[in-house]
Amino acid sequence: MDLKLQNISHRYGKMEILRDISLDIPQGQIVCLIGPSGCGKSTLLRFLGGLERPDSGEVLQVGRPPADCLNPLTYVFQHFALLPWRTVEGNIRLVLEDHGLRRSEMDAIVSDVLERTRLTDFRTALPKQLSGGMRQRVAISRALAVRPAVMLMDEPLSALDSQTRELLMDDLISLWTRQPFTSVYVTHNLNEAVRLGHRVVVLSRRPGRIREVVDIDIPLAERHLGDALLEEKQKQLWELMREEAMAADKELTDV
Numbered sequence: 728m729d730l731k732l733q734n735i736s737h738r739y740g741k742m743e744i745l746r747d748i749s750l751d752i753p754q755g756q757i758v759c760l761i762g763p764s765g766c767g768k769s770t771l772l773r774f775l776g777g778l779e780r781p782d783s784g785e786v787l788q789v790g791r792p793p794a795d796c797l798n799p800l801t802y803v804f805q806h807f808a809l810l811p812w813r814t815v816e817g818n819i820r821l822v823l824e825d826h827g828l829r830r831s832e833m834d835a836i837v838s839d840v841l842e843r844t845r846l847t848d849f850r851t852a853l854p855k856q857l858s859g860g861m862r863q864r865v866a867i868s869r870a871l872a873v874r875p876a877v878m879l880m881d882e883p884l885s886a887l888d889s890q891t892r893e894l895l896m897d898d899l900i901s902l903w904t905r906q907p908f909t910s911v912y913v914t915h916n917l918n919e920a921v922r923l924g925h926r927v928v929v930l931s932r933r934p935g936r937i938r939e940v941v942d943i944d945i946p947l948a949e950r951h952l953g954d955a956l957l958e959e960k961q962k963q964l965w966e967l968m969r970e971e972a973m974a975a976d977k978e979l980t981d982v
């Protein structure tokens with residue numbers, strides 16, 4: 728299933744947030760959204776997930792979600808939102824309840840996602856016994872368990888220290904390489920965007936408009952820390968972001 732944004736515009740009260748955003752999110756790709764603070768990235772993600780509706784424009788789902796999909800659009804947030812009294816396995820089971828699955832089906836899904844996120848040995852641990860990186864792996868595992876058509880990820884690694892972030896990026900790359908998933912991934916971190924994005928969408932300062940779409944054709948598994956081509960892409964993104972950030976800063980000081 729592809730997602731399509733068509734001419735999305737939105738205001739909150741008098742404040743214009745997004746202006747005429749059109750964008751395709753093709754199945755099997757990770758599309759990163761970057762842009763200055765307050766330009767409407769999270770708002771766009773909420774529109775994609777159907778949590779809110781834009782004033783104008785449309786979010787279209789093109790094609791069908793996978794046959795075994797339990798929840799087509801699933802979020803992963805910066806804060807992991809795990810239930811502290813449930814084990815790792817219990818937190819994953821939570822999203823599978825009320826779908827009428829047989830016990831054996833549920834067990835198979837839980838084992839599969841635990842294995843894919845390398846959490847099998849922590850099945851019975853409670854969230855408080857886990858590091859931040861592992862808690863976020865549980866949250867990713869829980870998102871994968873419903874076999875979403877699209878994962879909507881809002882700064883999923885930003886609460887983690889830089890080493891843990893590197894490890895989680897490697898995890899996401901190997902997860903995608905083994906079984907490609909579709910994601911819209913909001914981040915402030917340009918390194919994350921060039922490591923994970925097949926396509927990076929740069930939004931302008933508020934009202935957010937599409938400033939540029941940068942495609943990165945290097946296969947995810949071949950993107951390594953310090954890679955010259957990636958550094959070049961990151962520099963290109965920074966130039967675009969810097970112009971927007973400087974203009975936003977100037978607007979504020981002119982007020």
Ligand SMILES: Nc1ncnc2c1ncn2[C@@H]1O[C@H](COP(=O)(O)OP(=O)(O)OP(=O)(O)O)[C@@H](O)[C@H]1O
Nearest residue numbers: 739740744762763764765766767768769770771915
């Ligand atoms: N429900 C709401 N009601 C009123 N204003 C809102 C609402 N949600 C967001 N805003 C405002 O809309 C603007 C865009 O917010 P949004 O969180 O989408 O931006 P963002 O690009 O994700 O920001 P950041 O990078 O800082 O997370 C901000 O000025 C925010 O204060």
